[in-house]
Amino acid sequence: MTAFARRFFSRPTALFGFAAFAAIVVIALAAPLVFAAGPFTIVGMPLLPPGSPGLPAGSDVLGRNMMVGLAFGARISLLVGVTSTLGAIGLGVLFGAVAGYYGGVVDDLLMRVTEFFQIIPTFVLLMVLVAFLEPSLASAVIGIALISWPQVARVVRGEFLSLREREFVQAARVSGLSDRSIIFGQILPNALTPIVVISSMMVGNAILTESALSFLGLGDPNLLSWGNMIGGSRSAMWVAWWTTVLPGLCIMVTVLALNLIGDGLNDALNPRRRR
Amino acid sequence: MPLVQIKNLSVALPPGSDRALAVEDVNLDIGRNQIVCIVGESGSGKSLTAHAVMRLLPRGVAATGGSILFEGADLLKETPEAMRRRRGRDIAMIFQDPMAALNPVVAVGRQVAEQIRAHRAISESQALKQAADMLGQMGLKDVGSLLKAYPHQLSGGQRQRVMIAMALSLSPKLLIADEPTTALDVTTQAQILKLIKRIQTEREMSVLLITHDFGVVTDMADHVAVMRHGKVVESGATKAVLGSPSHSYTRALIAAVPKGESHLEPPPPSAPLVKVEGLTKRFRRGGLFFRTSTVTALDDIALTLRRGETLGIVGESGSGKSTLARCVIRLLDPDAGQVLLDGQDIAQAKEKTLRPLRRRIQMVFQDPFSSLNPRQTIGDILTAGPRAHGEDAREARARAADMLALVGLSGETMKRFPHEFSGGQRQRIGLARALMLKPDVLIADEPVSALDVTVQAQVLKLLDDVRRQMNLAMLFITHDMRVAAEICHRVMVMRHGRVVESGPTREIFANPASDYTKALLAAIPGRQAL
Numbered sequence: 001m002t003a004f005a006r007r008f009f010s011r012p013t014a015l016f017g018f019a020a021f022a023a024i025v026v027i028a029l030a031a032p033l034v035f036a037a038g039p040f041t042i043v044g045m046p047l048l049p050p051g052s053p054g055l056p057a058g059s060d061v062l063g064r065n066m067m068v069g070l071a072f073g074a075r076i077s078l079l080v081g082v083t084s085t086l087g088a089i090g091l092g093v094l095f096g097a098v099a100g101y102y103g104g105v106v107d108d109l110l111m112r113v114t115e116f117f118q119i120i121p122t123f124v125l126l127m128v129l130v131a132f133l134e135p136s137l138a139s140a141v142i143g144i145a146l147i148s149w150p151q152v153a154r155v156v157r158g159e160f161l162s163l164r165e166r167e168f169v170q171a172a173r174v175s176g177l178s179d180r181s182i183i184f185g186q187i188l189p190n191a192l193t194p195i196v197v198i199s200s201m202m203v204g205n206a207i208l209t210e211s212a213l214s215f216l217g218l219g220d221p222n223l224l225s226w227g228n229m230i231g232g233s234r235s236a237m238w239v240a241w242w243t244t245v246l247p248g249l250c251i252m253v254t255v256l257a258l259n260l261i262g263d264g265l266n267d268a269l270n271p272r273r274r275r
Numbered sequence: 276m277p278l279v280q281i282k283n284l285s286v287a288l289p290p291g292s293d294r295a296l297a298v299e300d301v302n303l304d305i306g307r308n309q310i311v312c313i314v315g316e317s318g319s320g321k322s323l324t325a326h327a328v329m330r331l332l333p334r335g336v337a338a339t340g341g342s343i344l345f346e347g348a349d350l351l352k353e354t355p356e357a358m359r360r361r362r363g364r365d366i367a368m369i370f371q372d373p374m375a376a377l378n379p380v381v382a383v384g385r386q387v388a389e390q391i392r393a394h395r396a397i398s399e400s401q402a403l404k405q406a407a408d409m410l411g412q413m414g415l416k417d418v419g420s421l422l423k424a425y426p427h428q429l430s431g432g433q434r435q436r437v438m439i440a441m442a443l444s445l446s447p448k449l450l451i452a453d454e455p456t457t458a459l460d461v462t463t464q465a466q467i468l469k470l471i472k473r474i475q476t477e478r479e480m481s482v483l484l485i486t487h488d489f490g491v492v493t494d495m496a497d498h499v500a501v502m503r504h505g506k507v508v509e510s511g512a513t514k515a516v517l518g519s520p521s522h523s524y525t526r527a528l529i530a531a532v533p534k535g536e537s538h539l540e541p542p543p544p545s546a547p548l549v550k551v552e553g554l555t556k557r558f559r560r561g562g563l564f565f566r567t568s569t570v571t572a573l574d575d576i577a578l579t580l581r582r583g584e585t586l587g588i589v590g591e592s593g594s595g596k597s598t599l600a601r602c603v604i605r606l607l608d609p610d611a612g613q614v615l616l617d618g619q620d621i622a623q624a625k626e627k628t629l630r631p632l633r634r635r636i637q638m639v640f641q642d643p644f645s646s647l648n649p650r651q652t653i654g655d656i657l658t659a660g661p662r663a664h665g666e667d668a669r670e671a672r673a674r675a676a677d678m679l680a681l682v683g684l685s686g687e688t689m690k691r692f693p694h695e696f697s698g699g700q701r702q703r704i705g706l707a708r709a710l711m712l713k714p715d716v717l718i719a720d721e722p723v724s725a726l727d728v729t730v731q732a733q734v735l736k737l738l739d740d741v742r743r744q745m746n747l748a749m750l751f752i753t754h755d756m757r758v759a760a761e762i763c764h765r766v767m768v769m770r771h772g773r774v775v776e777s778g779p780t781r782e783i784f785a786n787p788a789s790d791y792t793k794a795l796l797a798a799i800p801g802r803q804a805l
Binding site: 168 | 631656660
């Protein structure tokens with residue numbers, strides 16, 4: 001584990017990604033403790049620029065503290081990003097593992113289902129889903145998980161196709177292990193590397209998707225997220241740049257950090273790729 | 276003056292390796308018009324010595340001392356560009372795995388032609404003509420269609436011939452052959468070795484042959500150098516080294532080569548434990564809509580196996596011997612026939628009825644690197660089977676420690692992961708895993724073909740000891756007649772999914788009935804001399 005950590009942190013980009021992401025997590029966790037009043041309280045005149053007294057990030061169109069909004073927005077973005085990714089991984093691993101391990105007709109069937117999700121325009125599907133389920137945090141999470149699991153399924157299936165031919169899998173079958181314990185106990189631990197790597201990238205993607213949904217007004221109206229901060233301030237974009245640029249920067253830094261972590265994990269977990 | 280003089284050559288490994296120098300202070304001369312063999316086990320530095328001559332050392336590995344004089348010029352001091360020009364023209368190399376060395380998406384003819392055109396200013400069609408001529412000289416038939424074929428369409432032997440054609444297309448003065456026949460069947464190996472010898476004599480060139488097999492050395496070499504832990508422990512004319520080896524390691528290596536003689540007494544007759552009849556397996560190619568071709572991998576196979584007896588299944592790759600093993604142990608579903616275990620037919624049994632019976636037939640696999648789950652400790656690997664059959668975890672661990680002792684490993688092993696062990700140790704762990712389930716039948720699928728000769732001898736002895744102690748019935752799959760002779764009471768020779776002949780090992784070796792068996796026996800390297 002220490003060798004792995006050393007490999008991971010030896011790349012400056014991975015170190016930066018990790019530090020930035022850790023800072024965002026801390027901010028998200030600390031937000032309700034530091035800003036007990038919550039993000040929706042009006043604290044002064046609208047559209048005060050950053051640096052005004054008590055408003056380091058300025059105020060938005062309704063005179064709310066942007067700083068508090070950004071901190072609370074991090075909670076929603078991370079929550080949606082992580083939970084939807086977990087859902088997508090769960091679904092994708094199940095489909096991919098079963099398809100890859102059994103092959104044949106099972107594989108054909110499951111992969112056709114996977115392709116069905118891959119060939120329709122995903123964002124349109126997502127909007128329809130969320131609108132159908134009524135916009136809320138839960139519907140956004142379910143929707144994002146539903147559009148992002150196919151890529152996990154593809155990767156996991158590929159890993160299983162090659163791993164199931166290994167002799168240790170045959171040895172497990174000969175020992176009389178059940179299919180379930182072969183799939184989850186023997187093969188899956190060997191396929192973890194790519195799953196870990198894509199999941200860090202997927203959290204970033206999910207945050208972007210949630211922002212886009214919220215921007216279009218399909219987010220949870222009772223929660224403040226970076227996306228609906230941008231959406232709500234777009235009319236003031238030309239007179240008060242900070243109302244849109246700051247949440248945009250937050251999204252960018254978070255997604256960038258997650259991608260850097262993903263790259264770092266990929267290199268650290270695949271010793272052969274080391275340069 | 277010899278063609279190549281390697282003087283005090285040292286090659287350093289990257290920091291953190293198990294030793295600092297892969298090759299240490301090696302001196303070796305390769306004379307004109309002779310074959311020099313470097314023989315040694317894996318990790319001896321034999322391959323890196325050869326790669327150093329070609330200046331093709333892997334990243335992080337570098338020659339740190341000494342010189343390699345080629346007709347007087349030090350290759351270690353050549354510029355990369357000058358070295359590039361030498362490769363192919365002065366020195367050519369062939370590798371162990373011709374499939375990996377050939378480009379899979381370019382037709383064979385173009386690959387050979389490309390090699391010629393990299394060094395000579397001639398047109399594509401001229402180069403192709405020369406390529407065809409070279410392939411013909413390699414004893415390849417139907418050269419016209421071969422030129423247009425892709426590597427995957429050729430057999431292993433054909434591919435290696437193409438590689439040799441490519442290497443010789445510019446008439447190099449030195450050919451380096453790095454284990455050129457290790458990936459090939461015995462009969463193909465004999466043909467390729469004969470080809471290298473013939474071409475060497477015809478062209479009066481020098482050959483540096485890397486091998487781990489003393490049999491190959493006796494058949495091929497004028498001069499031999501024995502390497503161990505990066506050093507040359509003994510070198511000299513082949514006859515002298517073989518006749519009176521001065522170093523104890525050389526003696527051990529020669530002694531470890533199986534002699535192809537059988538000493539085993541067959542066990543007393545008893546009722547067969549396993550009886551196979553009419554076993555047939557076909558593989559179908561194609562998908563959901565296209566059922567194109569069918570290959571019959573097993574055709575009406577019958578065999579019997581008693582307790583305490585080892586039956587060897589011998590054949591070349593594609594003979595169906597591994598398919599047979601996998602049908603008996605039901606990793607594959609046979610299309611027809613019976614596999615009777617104590618009278619109960621398991622050939623068509625459903626997975627549910629089969630699972631409790633699986634314990635009784637166990638298997639030791641070929642590849643020590645893929646047969647143990649890299650993410651599990653040895654303790655978990657050994658106890659997974661017994662726990663699946665409902666054994667108490669603590670009891671299983673206690674037995675696992677005993678079993679490790681039986682195969683010659685310490686109980687300490689339990690906490691460690693597979694990558695911490697050598698190939699031979701891993702095969703011992705694989706055997707312990709099989710024995711944990713107290714099987715009646717043990718199937719060993721080429722269990723020693725990936726191991727060095729000295730380790731091979733140890734593992735074979737262990738298998739035989741265990742067979743005797745536990746009164747196991749053993750099915751031993753191998754392509755190597757020499758190995759079969761060491762351990763099998765009876766052998767069954769297979770070809771193209773059929774049984775060619777079968778009988779007691781000693782009789783088959785003394786009086787082979789079929790031409791195929793005779794060819795297999797004749798192909799054993801170094802059979803006359805050793």
